[in-house]
Amino acid sequence: MSEKSKQHLEKYLDLGHNQVENHAKTQQKIFEKKTGEHATVTRKLSEFFKTNIVAFAWHYLRSRFGVRHPYWAYPRHGQSGCFRLQSSRSHQDGVTLALASDWASDTVESDRIGALIATHVPDYTIHLGDIYFVGTEAEVRENFTAPYASWYYGPSGSLALSGNHEMYSNGNAYFNHLLPAMYVREGETVMTQQAGFFCLENDHWRIIGLDTGYTSVERPLVEIISPPDCHLRKEQLAWLRDVVKIGDPADRRGIVILSHHPYLSAFREAYSRPAEQLQELMGEAxxxxxxxxxxxxxxVLYKMAQIGHGPMVYGRCIGHGGMPVETDPAESKEEQAKILLYDRRVRVVVKGHPVGYNGFVKLSLQGPELEAQYIDLDNRVVAREHWLVDTKNGQLDWELIESLSELAE
Known part of the structure; x- marks a missing residue:
């Protein structure tokens, strides 16, 4: 690993999951960029107090107490939010999608993953959220949308969900700068993404992106009294009920849910409320x-599970797109028992931290079949699994086709 790569990783090691530290990291990045252009220590010190302390305090307070961006929901600007899946190749019936999460970190690894996704030429690319450090306009541009950034825009569509980091800046850059750069194609018509959720569908499958980011951040003190539960807002629930018609008993297509926050986790807090809301809409079936x-x-590939009053799911964690990949084991045997496969391979040790392999997921849909390939930054298929949906009853047959022998179970 090059010295530059290690320096990039060090920026994110030991990064806490709180707004204060992430806002400080954002200002540190601005400070380093400005002071790098000046040689004298005096100028560096003056720039520190000018750009780091004052700007940090202002941006943090404005984000914590400022107005959150208005919520956008479908139907909007003539769009329903439901789009027909289509191949970008006229001779091919199947459709491919690349999924990446926690990718927009501006690291050497995120660039490699972005470039690797491009070599697979998926029809769609979808980011499951988190633009680091706090999703400001500059970070959205530099880490994601700029011509020199490495995000690959799928020829049939490129869509983005919100994570908690986008909401650390009240979601302003996510709604005003990222979503207008995202799009989906239907036939020859290209439409920009108009809300933080969507549905891509064909005769056999529905891929539904949920917005769990908007409700993942609360105001100071309020979040202590009532911790964020990432619930689905009423506008999104109405869309799922009335437009997607997810509770229609006659619709037995396979359902794939995408979100930023986890339904279950063996390592950190899980958020079951969105899943429970979803199950309420789906009914008793x-x-x-x-x-x-x-x-x-x-x-992490989790064993099939049902949490609380949520649905039975094949849960898959893919937050290894661009951040330093954590490899520590689950803390208890009870938590370890949830795991089917877990990539704990150590790629490099930086400042005493074992760091794993970044990667993404490639989904291939062909009729009633869906295959998921988990691909690391060396372009190795870490695991491959297959589902077959029975559209008569909505049930799924599953098979783990292959996995690296080094993966911890």
Missing amino acids: QRPIIWFWGHDHRM
């Missing part, structure tokens, strides 16, 4: 669903 999320900076 117990249909298994496939669920991909990020937030935890790991690659």
Whole structure:
């Protein structure tokens, strides 16, 4: 590993999951960029107090107590939020999607993952959230949308969900700068993303992106009294009920859910409320669903499980897109028992921290079949699994086709 790569990783090691530290990191990045252009220590010190302390305090307070961006919901600007899946190749019936989460970190690893996704040429690319450090306009541009950034825009569509980091800046840059750069194609028509959730569908599958980011951050003191539960807002619930019609008993297509926050976790807090809301809309029928999320900076395949009053899911954590990948084990045997496969391979040790392999997921849909390939930054298939949906009853047949022998179970 090069010295530059190690320096990039060091910026994120020991980064806490709180707004104060992330806002400080954002200002530190601005400070380093400005002071790097000046040679004298005096100028560096003056720039520190000018750009780091004052700007940090102002931006942090404005974000914590300022007005949150208005919530955008479908239907909006003539769009329903439901889009037909289509291949970008006229001779091909199948559709491919690349999923990455916690990717927009402006690290050497995120660049490698972005470039690697491009070599697979997926029809769609979807980011499951978190633009570091706090999703400001500059970070959205530099880490994601700029021509020199490495995000690959799928020819059929490129969509983005919100994580908690985008909301550390009240979601302003996410709604005003990221979503207008995202799009989906239907036939020859190209439409920009108009809300933080969506549904991509065909005759056999529905891939539904949920917004758990907007309600993942609360005001000081309020978050102590009532911790954020990432619940789905009423506008999103109405869309799921009335537009997606997710509770329609006659619709037995396979369901794939995408979100930033986890339904279950063996490492950090899980958020079951969105899943419970989803199950309430789906009704009494117990249909298994496939669920991909990020937030935890790991690659974990969980055993099929049902938490609380939520649905039965094949849960998959893919938060290893661009951040230093954590490899520590689950703390208890009870938590370890939730895990089917966990990539704990150590790629490099930086400042005493074992860091794992970044990666992404490639989904291939062909009729009633869905295959997921988990690909690391060396372009190795870490694991491959297959589902078959029975559209008569909505049930799923699952098979783990292969996995690296080094993966911890």
